[in-house]
Amino acid sequence: MAELPKISIYWASSCGGCEISVVNLNEKILDVAANFNLFFCPCLLDTKKTDIEALPDKDILITFFNGSIKNEDNAEMAHLLRKKSQLLIAFGSCSSEGCIPGLSNLHSLDDQMNAIYLDNLTTINPDRIIPRHETIVPEGALTIPAIYDRVRTLSEIVEVDYYIPGCPPEPHQIWNVIDHVIKQRPLPERGSVIGAGRSTVCDECSRKKGNKSIKKFYRTYEIVPEPETCLLEQGLICMGIATRDGCGGLCPKVNMPCTGCYGTPEGVLDQGAKMAAALGSILDIGDVKGLTDDEINKRIDDIINEIPDFAGMFYKYSLCSSILKGKVI
Amino acid sequence: MNKITIEPITRLEGHGKIEIFLDEKGNVANTYFQVPELRGFEQFCVGRLAEDMPVITNRICGVCPEAHHMASVKALDDLFGVVPPPAAVKIRELIYMAFYVTDHTTHFYALGGPDFIIGPEAPPAERNILGVIKKVGLDIAKQVIDCRARNHHILELLGGRGIHLVAGVPGGWSRAVSVDERRQIEDIARKNIDFALFTLKIFSDIVLKNSAYLDLITSDIYLHKTYYMGTVDDKNRVNFYDGLVRVVDPEGKEFVKYHPKEYASHIAEHVEPWTYLKFPYLKNIGWKGFEDGINSGVYCATPLSRLNVSDGMATQLAQEHYEQFYETLGSKKINGRYQPVHYRLATHWARLVELLYAAEHMLELAIDPEITSDHIRNIPKEIKGVGIGSVEAPRGTLTHHYISDTRGVLTKINLIVGTTNNYAPMSMSIKRAAQKFIYNGQIVTEGLLNKIEMAFRLYDPCLSCATHTLPGKMPMEVTIRDKDCNIIRTLARD
Numbered sequence: 001m002a003e004l005p006k007i008s009i010y011w012a013s014s015c016g017g018c019e020i021s022v023v024n025l026n027e028k029i030l031d032v033a034a035n036f037n038l039f040f041c042p043c044l045l046d047t048k049k050t051d052i053e054a055l056p057d058k059d060i061l062i063t064f065f066n067g068s069i070k071n072e073d074n075a076e077m078a079h080l081l082r083k084k085s086q087l088l089i090a091f092g093s094c095s096s097e098g099c100i101p102g103l104s105n106l107h108s109l110d111d112q113m114n115a116i117y118l119d120n121l122t123t124i125n126p127d128r129i130i131p132r133h134e135t136i137v138p139e140g141a142l143t144i145p146a147i148y149d150r151v152r153t154l155s156e157i158v159e160v161d162y163y164i165p166g167c168p169p170e171p172h173q174i175w176n177v178i179d180h181v182i183k184q185r186p187l188p189e190r191g192s193v194i195g196a197g198r199s200t201v202c203d204e205c206s207r208k209k210g211n212k213s214i215k216k217f218y219r220t221y222e223i224v225p226e227p228e229t230c231l232l233e234q235g236l237i238c239m240g241i242a243t244r245d246g247c248g249g250l251c252p253k254v255n256m257p258c259t260g261c262y263g264t265p266e267g268v269l270d271q272g273a274k275m276a277a278a279l280g281s282i283l284d285i286g287d288v289k290g291l292t293d294d295e296i297n298k299r300i301d302d303i304i305n306e307i308p309d310f311a312g313m314f315y316k317y318s319l320c321s322s323i324l325k326g327k328v329i
Numbered sequence: 330m331n332k333i334t335i336e337p338i339t340r341l342e343g344h345g346k347i348e349i350f351l352d353e354k355g356n357v358a359n360t361y362f363q364v365p366e367l368r369g370f371e372q373f374c375v376g377r378l379a380e381d382m383p384v385i386t387n388r389i390c391g392v393c394p395e396a397h398h399m400a401s402v403k404a405l406d407d408l409f410g411v412v413p414p415p416a417a418v419k420i421r422e423l424i425y426m427a428f429y430v431t432d433h434t435t436h437f438y439a440l441g442g443p444d445f446i447i448g449p450e451a452p453p454a455e456r457n458i459l460g461v462i463k464k465v466g467l468d469i470a471k472q473v474i475d476c477r478a479r480n481h482h483i484l485e486l487l488g489g490r491g492i493h494l495v496a497g498v499p500g501g502w503s504r505a506v507s508v509d510e511r512r513q514i515e516d517i518a519r520k521n522i523d524f525a526l527f528t529l530k531i532f533s534d535i536v537l538k539n540s541a542y543l544d545l546i547t548s549d550i551y552l553h554k555t556y557y558m559g560t561v562d563d564k565n566r567v568n569f570y571d572g573l574v575r576v577v578d579p580e581g582k583e584f585v586k587y588h589p590k591e592y593a594s595h596i597a598e599h600v601e602p603w604t605y606l607k608f609p610y611l612k613n614i615g616w617k618g619f620e621d622g623i624n625s626g627v628y629c630a631t632p633l634s635r636l637n638v639s640d641g642m643a644t645q646l647a648q649e650h651y652e653q654f655y656e657t658l659g660s661k662k663i664n665g666r667y668q669p670v671h672y673r674l675a676t677h678w679a680r681l682v683e684l685l686y687a688a689e690h691m692l693e694l695a696i697d698p699e700i701t702s703d704h705i706r707n708i709p710k711e712i713k714g715v716g717i718g719s720v721e722a723p724r725g726t727l728t729h730h731y732i733s734d735t736r737g738v739l740t741k742i743n744l745i746v747g748t749t750n751n752y753a754p755m756s757m758s759i760k761r762a763a764q765k766f767i768y769n770g771q772i773v774t775e776g777l778l779n780k781i782e783m784a785f786r787l788y789d790p791c792l793s794c795a796t797h798t799l800p801g802k803m804p805m806e807v808t809i810r811d812k813d814c815n816i817i818r819t820l821a822r823d
Binding site: 024223 | 592738
């Protein structure tokens with residue numbers, strides 16, 4: 001029997017949810033095990049970095065790389081796995097686009113350290129100690145990796161073959177990709193997004209859509225939405241219109257708006273810009289005949305001001321890969 | 330001075346690293362358990378909408394996002410000054426019990442359990458989930474998969490997603506339970522009870538009936554007498570979702586019982602320059618270093634801690650197992666309460682008592698007629714500007730604290746996260762195990778790796794919240810260096 005092709009699942013700076021989503025393949029995990037040699041997965045197996053280094057280049061068929069690049073160790077593993085893998089897949093939102101922890105790019109590293117170790121409600125730190133790369137203790141020297149000043153996506157570090165979006169990717173989509181490989185179907189053009197659709201979440205959402213015209217935005221805590229109508233039409237900022245389909249439209253099913261975790265739809269460069277453009281075209285500011293520019297702008301501002309956190313709403317997952325990138329560039 | 334480095338997932342995969350320094354005689358001078366990662370939620374949550382926090386803080390941990398979601402939504406109830414309707418509280422709790430069942434199950438069968446089911450002295454290559462399947466049979470493996478699947482189904486159905494739920498809103502829950510769904514959930518809860526009892530039986534047959542294992546549990550390698558913390562209900566019984574936080578001293582006497590909102594009067598955090606993770610301790614005792622005992626502020630918050638702080642379990646079968654737990658481990662009752670069990674390896678057993686409680690309580694909620702009420706939200710009428718919420722995460726008391734402006738935009742946040750509570754106790758357990766297996770220059774190689782690994786794992790340090798590692802079968806590498814830091818020997822666990 002021929003040797004099974006090797007696959008690896010690696011986590012850089014991540015929450016572990018991508019791994020749990022793989023485990024949520026449930027009984028199909030046994031099919032994965034029957035078709036592949038899961039060679040490297042620090043979450044479940046004890047293969048080590050030295051074992052990876054010992055492999056010939058390109059010996060691993062696919063690496064599913066989750067987590068963003070937050071320190072030098074993450075970056076070094078990205079380079080190593082790139083070298084040893086035929087296909088390197090950015091797996092999940094963190095490695096594809098930075099995800100929620102990428103919002104830390106709105107702040108300097110000093111501010112982050114300050115919030116955690118100095119100006120903090122429970123920390124008692126009279127000597128104003130901040131963790132550092134090297135510390136001399138009585139017995140010798142201790143080191144920890146330096147934290148980068150900003151979060152990077154995988155493709156900022158190495159060449160990426162494919163992207164599987166989602167926070168985390170839904171199990172049925174993970175299975176679609178794995179099944180595709182098992183059946184040796186041809187893969188799409190390199191650089192493509194796989195394990196997802198090409199349109200928007202609206203296409204998967206079962207809510208009724210009518211004419212979109214918004215007079216006022218509401219925050220999610222302010223209203224109980226009607227159960228069958230489009231949430232955006234009810235004034236909730238639902239990111240579905242600017243988000244790739246593939247999840248199955250899950251959040252609107254429980255009366256909550258899409259927050260955008262599947263990233264940009266096909267052909268869209270910037271999720272937040274897409275959302276702003278979409279909203280711009282559906283704001284209803286009433287009859288503007290006879291109003292001055294200032295008065296018109298004020299009406300727009302009044303509606304827009306209902307959303308006090310644009311970055312967190314429009315770029316919750318995609319800030320790192322957006323045009324904006326964040327404040328720290 | 331000689332230095333031994335144990336890197337759980339090798340240096341470069343760094344989510345946790347242990348340094349052992351030897352003195353001139355070759356005995357352990359000190360150990361350091363370092364956490365080399367930081368993601369900075371405390372800062373980047375500033376400027377976010379308060380109501381986004383249940384979705385944002387999910388991403389602290391993909392293994393226990395449900396705990397963050399619940400602590401967060403409770404903090405929002407407080408910040409928005411709104412009380413959720415009874416049905417919403419019950420739905421939240423029901424989901425939380427389903428989560429506990431899957432989480433504790435995963436730990437027992439895939440992570441911590443292999444040490445016992447396969448045996449602590451067995452070859453490391455067999456001490457994993459595949460070894461468990463081999464020993465207990467494929468049929469049981471399928472039961473474990475089924476248990477995870479049916480409970481994750483509940484999470485997705487009621488929470489919106491299988492991982493990183495979205496349905497928590499200040500003042501309630503965004504999705505009601507239908508009558509048909511309630512029947513389905515009841516059926517699942519009953520299966521969970523059977524599964525929990527079955528799991529306790531496996532533990533009894535394999536571990537408790539084996540005197541060698543019992544000796545190991547009650548050996549002094551894994552003994553630490555610290556304070557314990559956990560949440561209790563109005564009868565001082567274990568509660569995961571709500572109640573008062575109770576702390577008992579190493580003798581079992583109540584040290585303090587406080588409302589979670591007062592947490593900052595009781596918990597403080599210590600900073601060391603050689604690790605990114607902070608060390609919580611009891612503020613009113615003070616940080617005295619990595620020390621056991623009544624004069625040290627170090628406390629532990631684990632399944633074992635929750636049992637130790639409580640007067641019992643709130644469900645019948647779990648109470649029976651609770652009593653068996655303390656009787657078997659030789660704990661005596663004083664003033665109607667069992668004395669604390671300090672054997673840290675008993676945490677594995679305590680976790681299974683909790684598994685049974687979660688399953689039983691899930692059934693109680695599933696058969697409660699109110700669970701299908703469609704009154705699941707109260708709309709907030711104010712923004713108070715401060716909100717504190719806490720739950721018992723599987724790995725310890727979890728507290729979220731938010732401060733907002735008048736628009737509900739956050740200006741400051743603070744988090745005391747489950748596993749973090751146990752950072753000092755874990756460090757101490759590692760040192761104890763190292764001292765036991767390294768002396769006079771002699772290094773008991775396999776024993777060292779095994780036993781340190783076990784000292785670590787009993788805390789269930791998927792360390793997800795802190796370091797995000799799931800060391801089900803933790804790879805280890807020990808590098809021994811001479812005083813000039815040249816490597817003289819490397820031990821590796823394959």
